Each structure stands twice: as C-alpha cells, then as structure tokens.
Amino acid sequence: MRVVVAGAGRLGSQTARALAAAHNDVTLVDIDDDRLAALADRFPARLVAGDAGDPALLERAGAYTADLLIATTGNDDDNLVISLLAKRRFAVPRVAARVNDTENTWLFDHRWGVDTAVPTAAPLISLIEEATEAADTVALLRLSRAGVTVIETAITAHSRTAGRSLAEVRLPSGTVVATVVRGGRPTVPDPRLRLAPGDELLLVSHSATEDEVRAAFQ
Structure with missing residues (x-):
C-alpha cells in the first residue's frame, strides 16, 4: 500500500514508522526542514520537505498514486485543506485526518474529503486501523498495549x-x-x-x- 503522511510531529512520525514497518511504501511530509533532518538517520519512510497544502508538493510526494493519505498536523485548518486536495484533486481512495479541536469534529466529513476523522486523543493503533481498515496490518503493534x-x-x-x-x-x-x-x-x-x-x-x-x-x- 502506498501511503502519504502529512505532518512529521510525534503522531505523524510514529504513524509513518509503524506503516513502513508493516512493509507499506510510506512518504512523510513536513514543512519544517529541521524536523525532517532530525528524522533522516535510518528513518524507514521517504521524507519530503514542504507544505502539504501545496498541490505541487503533494504531487511530488506521490499523491496521484497513493492508496491512503493521513493528515496529522497540529492544525485543523491545514488537515482539512490537505484532505480536500487529496480527495478532490488527487482522488486518493482513502483519507484520514486528525481532529485537534473537538469543536471542529463536525467539519471532518466527506464534504472536506475526509473518510475517517480521528480525535487527537485516539491511540496510534486506532488511527492506523481506522485509516487502513486492516487490523492485521498492525497486529504486532497491539503488543504495545502490554x-x-x-x-x-x-x-x-x-x-x-x-x-x-x-x-x-x-x-x-x-x-x-x-x-x-x-x-x-x-x-x-x-x-x-x-x-x-x-x-x-x-x-x-x-x-x-x-x-x-x-x-x-x-
């Protein structure tokens, strides 16, 4: 599965690492060059620097061939714009987005290109399972609960x-x-x-x- 993860914060980088460990083709995008540089050494996913809200950047990250895009930035406006671009411009089959402010949850639906809205408090495993609709993809990660x-x-x-x-x-x-x-x-x-x-x-x-x-x- 080809995956684009937008946002290389804690949640985004852990999601990218987990999906890459499950042998998916993962690209992690972030606007912060320093943040990506800190991850560069032996990180199992492709790293792309730039604004994921820019269509040209998303195209360079592989959005046209992506099976899944996950927007995990810390800004709800950015996540909505990224999701809308992914669905409407690049026809990404499945789009998941992080909801940082619960008051904005009502916005995260098909109108903004979001297939799965994930509250910021949801555990990493839940995010991946809901985004991929494949529990077996992250079966090993369930060990973290123990x-x-x-x-x-x-x-x-x-x-x-x-x-x-x-x-x-x-x-x-x-x-x-x-x-x-x-x-x-x-x-x-x-x-x-x-x-x-x-x-x-x-x-x-x-x-x-x-x-x-x-x-x-x-």
Missing part, C-alpha cells in the same frame, strides 16, 4: 553481525527476534540462521530501546 515494543533494524554490509548466526548475537534483556525478512519474505528466526546484508529484523522487547537493539546488531 508494554511490549516492536523494533526494526536492518543488516548492511557494514554491520558487525553480517555473516554471524542469530545465536551469536547478544540481545538486550527481555528482547526476542520475532522474524527475519529476507528477500521480502519473513523467515523463522532459527538460532542457526546466518544474517546477511539486506536482512530486516523485527524484534519485540519490554525494556530495550531502539538504540540498544541496533547496537546489538550494528
């Missing part, structure tokens, strides 16, 4: 674990490898499996940070 985090890391030719077996990798406490994606296909994380450049790993942990997990592999 205090478990899903973390992704990729093996490159420069990773010190390239060529080593999973059994040789010392994982942080409370962390397990859920799957190894190789050639676009998930594989069983057998301890004898030797890691290779291009492998993507999904791990679950109840205590480790992303930096700790990546340090174990990189």
Whole structure:
C-alpha cells in the first residue's frame, strides 16, 4: 500500500514508522526542514520537505498514486485543506485526518474529503486501523498495549553481525527476534540462521530501546 503522511510531529512520525514497518511504501511530509533532518538517520519512510497544502508538493510526494493519505498536523485548518486536495484533486481512495479541536469534529466529513476523522486523543493503533481498515496490518503493534515494543533494524554490509548466526548475537534483556525478512519474505528466526546484508529484523522487547537493539546488531 502506498501511503502519504502529512505532518512529521510525534503522531505523524510514529504513524509513518509503524506503516513502513508493516512493509507499506510510506512518504512523510513536513514543512519544517529541521524536523525532517532530525528524522533522516535510518528513518524507514521517504521524507519530503514542504507544505502539504501545496498541490505541487503533494504531487511530488506521490499523491496521484497513493492508496491512503493521513493528515496529522497540529492544525485543523491545514488537515482539512490537505484532505480536500487529496480527495478532490488527487482522488486518493482513502483519507484520514486528525481532529485537534473537538469543536471542529463536525467539519471532518466527506464534504472536506475526509473518510475517517480521528480525535487527537485516539491511540496510534486506532488511527492506523481506522485509516487502513486492516487490523492485521498492525497486529504486532497491539503488543504495545502490554508494554511490549516492536523494533526494526536492518543488516548492511557494514554491520558487525553480517555473516554471524542469530545465536551469536547478544540481545538486550527481555528482547526476542520475532522474524527475519529476507528477500521480502519473513523467515523463522532459527538460532542457526546466518544474517546477511539486506536482512530486516523485527524484534519485540519490554525494556530495550531502539538504540540498544541496533547496537546489538550494528
């Protein structure tokens, strides 16, 4: 699925990261160059700087071929304009928008191109499920409700674990490898499996940070 996320704040960046981890083609747009620069290192989605309320920018971000657009900026006016452009000009099949001020909820409907209006207090998982209409897309993310985090890391030719077996990798406490994606296909994380450049790993942990997990592999 091709997804454009407008707004790289906490909600937007987490949404983009989660959808990218579920192997969607994700583009994250934000008008703040510094905010995108802070995300640039190893962020799993394409980053585009500019105003998502500008049709030319949305076109450059891939709106014409998008299956889903999610407007997550902190400004309701911006989210409505972005949604209307997505639906009316680019015919995006599904548009979801964040409602920051509950008094504006009545505006977020088909008249403004919004298929799904999501209150700002709604959890990330609810936003993604309502936007995609596919609960299985974010099944792993439900673990977060039990205090478990899903973390992704990729093996490159420069990773010190390239060529080593999973059994040789010392994982942080409370962390397990859920799957190894190789050639676009998930594989069983057998301890004898030797890691290779291009492998993507999904791990679950109840205590480790992303930096700790990546340090174990990189």
